[in-house]
Structure formats: C-alpha cells, structure tokens
Amino acid sequence: MKVIVDGMGGDNSPEAIVEGCVSAVKELGVSVIIVGNKEIIDTELSKYDFPDEAIDIINSTEIITNDDEPAFAIRRKKDSSMVIGLKALKEGIGDGFVSAGSTGALLAGGLFIVSRIDGIERAALASVYPTIRGISLLLDLGANVDCKPEYLKQFAIMGSIYSEKVLKVEAPRVGLVNIGTERGKGNQLVQKAYELIENSNLNFIGNVEARDIPAGVADVLVCDGFVGNIILKLTEGMAKSLFSSLKEEFNKTFQSKVGAILLRKQLMNFKGMLDYREYGGAPLLGLKKPVVKAHGSSDAFAIKNAIRQVKDFIEMDVINIIEDDINASRNK
Amino acid sequence: MKVIVDGMGGDNSPEAIVEGCVSAVKELGVSVIIVGNKEIIDTELSKYDFPDEAIDIINSTEIITNDDEPAFAIRRKKDSSMVIGLKALKEGIGDGFVSAGSTGALLAGGLFIVSRIDGIERAALASVYPTIRGISLLLDLGANVDCKPEYLKQFAIMGSIYSEKVLKVEAPRVGLVNIGTERGKGNQLVQKAYELIENSNLNFIGNVEARDIPAGVADVLVCDGFVGNIILKLTEGMAKSLFSSLKEEFNKTFQSKVGAILLRKQLMNFKGMLDYREYGGAPLLGLKKPVVKAHGSSDAFAIKNAIRQVKDFIEMDVINIIEDDINASRNK
Numbered sequence: 214m215k216v217i218v219d220g221m222g223g224d225n226s227p228e229a230i231v232e233g234c235v236s237a238v239k240e241l242g243v244s245v246i247i248v249g250n251k252e253i254i255d256t257e258l259s260k261y262d263f264p265d266e267a268i269d270i271i272n273s274t275e276i277i278t279n280d281d282e283p284a285f286a287i288r289r290k291k292d293s294s295m296v297i298g299l300k301a302l303k304e305g306i307g308d309g310f311v312s313a314g315s316t317g318a319l320l321a322g323g324l325f326i327v328s329r330i331d332g333i334e335r336a337a338l339a340s341v342y343p344t345i346r347g348i349s350l351l352l353d354l355g356a357n358v359d360c361k362p363e364y365l366k367q368f369a370i371m372g373s374i375y376s377e378k379v380l381k382v383e384a385p386r387v388g389l390v391n392i393g394t395e396r397g398k399g400n401q402l403v404q405k406a407y408e409l410i411e412n413s414n415l416n417f418i419g420n421v422e423a424r425d426i427p428a429g430v431a432d433v434l435v436c437d438g439f440v441g442n443i444i445l446k447l448t449e450g451m452a453k454s455l456f457s458s459l460k461e462e463f464n465k466t467f468q469s470k471v472g473a474i475l476l477r478k479q480l481m482n483f484k485g486m487l488d489y490r491e492y493g494g495a496p497l498l499g500l501k502k503p504v505v506k507a508h509g510s511s512d513a514f515a516i517k518n519a520i521r522q523v524k525d526f527i528e529m530d531v532i533n534i535i536e537d538d539i540n541a542s543r544n545k
Numbered sequence: 546m547k548v549i550v551d552g553m554g555g556d557n558s559p560e561a562i563v564e565g566c567v568s569a570v571k572e573l574g575v576s577v578i579i580v581g582n583k584e585i586i587d588t589e590l591s592k593y594d595f596p597d598e599a600i601d602i603i604n605s606t607e608i609i610t611n612d613d614e615p616a617f618a619i620r621r622k623k624d625s626s627m628v629i630g631l632k633a634l635k636e637g638i639g640d641g642f643v644s645a646g647s648t649g650a651l652l653a654g655g656l657f658i659v660s661r662i663d664g665i666e667r668a669a670l671a672s673v674y675p676t677i678r679g680i681s682l683l684l685d686l687g688a689n690v691d692c693k694p695e696y697l698k699q700f701a702i703m704g705s706i707y708s709e710k711v712l713k714v715e716a717p718r719v720g721l722v723n724i725g726t727e728r729g730k731g732n733q734l735v736q737k738a739y740e741l742i743e744n745s746n747l748n749f750i751g752n753v754e755a756r757d758i759p760a761g762v763a764d765v766l767v768c769d770g771f772v773g774n775i776i777l778k779l780t781e782g783m784a785k786s787l788f789s790s791l792k793e794e795f796n797k798t799f800q801s802k803v804g805a806i807l808l809r810k811q812l813m814n815f816k817g818m819l820d821y822r823e824y825g826g827a828p829l830l831g832l833k834k835p836v837v838k839a840h841g842s843s844d845a846f847a848i849k850n851a852i853r854q855v856k857d858f859i860e861m862d863v864i865n866i867i868e869d870d871i872n873a874s875r876n877k
C-alpha cells in the first residue's frame with residue numbers, strides 16, 4: 214500500500230510532514246510518496262533513518278496556500294504539490310492521499326481531479342468530534358452549505374460506513390443534528406431528511422440536540438455543512454476560551470497557583486481530551502479514492518495519525534462499500 | 546411601572562417565582578402582578594415582608610406545561626397563567642411580562658395575543674451569551690428556523706437596539722454568524738443577509754466565525770433560529786460536559802483533590818462565568834409589548850434579574866425605537 218502525502222501543505226510543512234511520514238513508514242508498515250520540492254524534501258529526509266524503498270518523492274514546484282481562491286488554484290497551479298498528488302492518486306500511483314493544505318482547495322481538487330462516486334450527490338467533509346464518551350463522527354463540515362434532504366441521507370450512509378469500518382464502531386448510532394429531539398422538529402431541510410434517513414437501513418436514533426453532542430449520544434452526527442462548521446468551530450473556540458480563563462483564574466493567587474501545580478497532570482489529561490492531534494484528519498467522503506485532510510497546524514504526530522487513518526480507509530474498502538450502499542439505497 | 550409575572554411557569558414555580566417577585570419589588574422599585582392560583586400564590590407571599598401595594602395577584606386556574614403543543618395550548622388553555630398574563634399585558638394592565646414557562650407557548654402566545662410590531666416580519670428570541678470579554682446578544686434562538694435574508698436584517702436592527710438600550714453597549718458591534726470571515730462566505734441566506742445588513746446604519750463588523758464567538762468579538766450575533774439554537778445549546782452542553790470531566794479528573798488522586806480544594810474559589814468564579822442566572826432572561830423582540838422568557842430552571846435570583854431586564858426594556862422605550870428604526874429601514 215502506498216499513501217501519497219502533500220509535502221508542502223499546512224503550517225508546519227515540510228518539516229513536520231516529512232517527520233510524520235518517516236514515523237508512518239516505520240510504525241504502520243505503509244509506503245509513502247511525498248509530493249514536494251525534491252531538494253527540500255530530500256534534505257529533510259536525510260535527518261532520519263528509514264528503509265529507503267519505503268519513501269518516494271514526486272517533485273513539485275508550486276504551493277497552494279490558504280490565500281489562494283480554491284477552485285482557481287486547482288485549475289491554475291498545475292505544478293502544486295496538491296494537484297500533482299491528487300493526479301497521482303487518480304492515476305493509481307498511490308492508494309490514498311493526505312494533505313494538511315487548504316481545505317477549500319482539497320475539496321475542489323478532490324471533486325475536479327478525483328471526482329465523485331457514481332450516485333453520490335455531494336462529497337462531504339467529516340471529522341471525528343471528541344466527546345466525554347469517546348468520539349463521534351460529524352459531517353458535513355462545510356463542503357456543502359446549501360443542502361437538500363437527499364444529501365443529508367447520503368451523508369448519513371457514508372458516515373455510518375466510515376464509523377463502522379475505520380473508527381471500528383459496531384452498528385453506529387446515526388443522529389440528525391436538530392433543535393429538538395421530537396420528530397417533526399427543525400427546519401424544512403431536517404424535517405425531510407429525517408423521513409429519508411428513517412427509511413434507510415441505518416441504526417438511526419433520530420434527532421440529536423446540540424446540548425447532547427458533547428455527551429457522545431451518537432456515533433455519527435449528520436448536518437448540513439453550515440451547521441457542521443459552526444459546531445466544530447464553536448467547540449474549538451469554547452475549549453480555547455475556557456482554558457484561557459481557567460488559566461487566568463488559576464494564576465490569581467498564591468494558593469490557586471499551588472492548586473494548579475497539584476492538578477497539572479489532570480489538567481493536561483483534560484486538555485488532551487480535546488486534542489485534534491490524536492484523532493488524525495478529516496476524511497472526504499464520496500470521492501472515488503481515499504482523501505484525508507489533516508489539520509492545518511498538524512505536527513508529525515498528527516500527520517502520522519492521518520496516514521494511519523487513510524490506511525484504514527483503504528484497507529477496509531470503504532469506497533466500494535459506499536458505492537454499493539448508495540446504489541442500493543437509490544434503487545429502493 | 547407594573548411587571549406581570551407568570552407565577553406558574555418553570556421548574557421552580559411557584560416558590561422561586563414568588564420569592565423573585567418579592568426581591569424585585571424591594572430592590573428594583575417596580576410593582577408586580579403575579580398571575581397564578583390565588584390561594585397558592587397568597588400562601589407563598591405570606592412567607593415574606595414587602596409593601597402590600599407592590600404586589601397584586603390575578604387568579605388563573607390552568608397551567609401550560611412543556612408537554613403541551615404550544616399553539617394549541619395558547620388557544621385552548623384560556624385560563625392558564627400564561628394566556629391570562631399575556632392578555633393583561635395586551636390590555637395595558639401591566640407594562641411587561643416575564644414567564645419561565647414553555648418557550649414555544651410563550652412565542653405562540655406573544656404572536657397571537659400581543660402581536661408583532663407593524664413592519665416586523667418575524668419576532669425573534671434573543672439571549673445574552675456569556676463570553677470571556679463580557680456578554681454578547683445572540684438572536685434568533687429558534688423562533689424562526691427557516692429564515693429569509695430580510696428577517697436577519699431585522700434581527701440585526703432589533704438586537705442592536707436592545708444591546709444599546711438594555712445591555713448598555715455603546716454602538717454595538719453587530720456580527721453575522723458565518724463559516725468564514727470573508728465577504729461572500731456562507732450559504733445563500735447569509736450571503737444575501739450580509740448585503741442587506743451592510744447597507745443598514747448599524748455598526749456592522751461583518752461575518753463572525755463560531756470559533757470567535759466565545760472570545761466576545763461581537764456585541765450582537767445574528768443568525769437564523771436553527772443555527773442560534775445549535776450555538777446556545779452546544780455551549781450549554783459543552784460547559785456541562787467540561788465541568789463534569791474536570792470534576793472527574795480532579796477526584797482521581799489525593800493530590801488532585803487537594804489541588805481542587807485550593808482552587809475552589811477560582812473554579813466557582815469560572816463556573817459563574819457561564820451562569821445563566823446572572824443574565825436574566827431572553828427577550829422576545831418584535832412584539833408590541835415587552836416580553837421576557839426566563840430560563841425554565843430559574844431560581845428566585847434569576848427571576849429577579851429577568852424582572853430587572855423587562856424593567857429596562859420598558860424604561861428605555863425599546864419597542865418604540867424598534868418600530869421607528871424598522872420603518873426607517875423599510876423606507877430607505
């Protein structure tokens with residue numbers, strides 16, 4: 214198995230990306246193809262020991278940044294690490310693709326270059342969401358801000374398959390994010406989506422209120438990309454704000470400083486619960502090949518975990534299963 | 546000034562409601578009319594000392610609960626404390642209304658009995674939202690789950706007026722909740738709403754991402770009721786989950802327990818930051834009279850603060866200002 218990695222994407226490229234790739238080939242038994250400036254990547258690789266045959270480089274001369282307009286960048290920057298990587302994926306040079314670069318560009322490139330599975334109306338960006346009972350899978354996260362009910366049903370199917378196969382959840386509980394738990398609640402979109410998902414073969418647990426999301430009441434949380442993006446970013450923002458005010462409170466007196474020192478380990482555990490690095494990246498579901506978006510600020514550890522995720526994505530044959538289930542659900 | 550209070554609504558009625566009313570008349574210099582079972586309210590009132598003339602009772606025989614279908618309950622339970630209270634408000638027997646009862650019923654009752662200000666397309670439910678820099682006002686919270694751009698513009702106008710007059714914020718910064726800060730981001734609704742709000746006279750700061758909401762970047766946060774409800778409830782749910790996992794962590798070892806004791810005061814401060822009780826209730830904006838929804842689990846302190854809020858709502862002439870500004874914005 215060969216995983217293609219965008220060597221030039223993300224805040225910590227190429228150093229952290231290369232280091233993560235080296236860890237991955239040593240620990241996960243995968244081969245990696247790094248796309249990037251060959252000279253720079255070679256220099257980085259020379260810092261590490263690893264089996265030579267496990268890492269290849271494909272040279273690229275351009276980089277897509279977060280400032281680039283996504284669709285335009287994908288069309289114009291043909292020598293960018295992202296475009297070259299996605300083309301190599303499409304051509305079968307590798308089996309999956311990881312990038313910590315621009316989310317918008319990766320979405321656009323995934324659609325233009327790799328393209329959607331037949332029968333899939335829209336590809337969705339999914340992410341694991343840390344809860345106090347483990348993790349949930351949340352989708353869509355912003356790939357589709359204006360959705361039709363049928364899209365949400367397909368997100369539910371794809372999310373359920375990914376949760377079962379990659380996150381190893383048995384019979385994932387699929388919930389529809391809504392403003393009340395009762396049937397019939399919500400806007401027109403979720404009311405209609407409810408009926409569609411209810412009539413699928415999924416383990417549908419009905420509507421999930423936002424207040425119950427952090428408690429881990431569902432394994433798969435389905436919503437449109439606008440709402441999903443709000444949920445993910447609000448969670449990040451709250452965690453950040455709460456930590457900073459806790460820290461401020463704890464620095465107020467000598468006594469509280471001592472208390473905080475005694476609680477150091479527990480506070481770190483607590484912080485770790487919300488650490489995106491543990492959970493790898495965000496899969497793009499609905500494309501013909503496995504593509505995973507790693508967090509823009511990924512370090513080597515996060516990159517290795519994203520590669521692990523794409524490895525499972527490939528090994529568990531998620532894409533063929535999605536294709537079969539989507540076609541089965543359309544022929545019903 | 547006379548504030549009408551629903552004596553039978555909320556988890557802690559009538560005890561906490563009556564106690565809150567007594568505090569309000571003593572501390573805020575308002576008169577209160579409590580609507581509820583006269584015998585029960587009288588018994589509760591007999592526990593306290595207060596100027597007799599400051600509290601009246603209007604008898605009611607029915608109660609609307611959270612299990613009642615809102616619109617149906619408002620039409621059928623004509624002797625409920627909520628319906629009688631709202632009718633008294635409409636007839637001018639009191640100047641404002643506070644209820645800790647069913648949100649849906651209060652919304653339905655507000656629209657049917659009190660009715661919308663001329664020119665207002667939809668009434669919105671607003672709430673103060675605790676941030677690390679103070680409070681923001683978030684609207685709509687679920688009164689309108691399917692919105693048109695014009696509604697959001699009116700929410701922005703009403704929210705700005707309320708923020709300035711009742712929350713005493715000078716030139717409130719109005720932000721549109723969105724999935725990116727750049728102009729042109731988001732779904733069709735917010736893209737069009739952006740243009741409308743931009744062309745108003747408000748202090749519009751543009752799009753606000755959900756991750757920046759807890760940091761207090763805007764004084765007024767505008768969104769449709771589906772998104773607003775998700776934001777408010779996710780915030781509640783996260784605060785609850787984070788506290789419970791902090792508590793669990795802190796109970797793990799002897800050392801951490803000692804640390805937690807040393808930090809007791811700081812932890813309480815921290816928790817207080819997210820305490821809804823401090824902030825009173827949620828105003829219903831766009832009705833012809835001041836109506837405030839107190840939290841369902843309000844204690845006496847929260848009820849007193851909700852009465853304080855409706856007092857400012859009345860004194861600052863918010864409704865006439867909304868009417869004037871909405872008409873001015875429509876004639877532009």
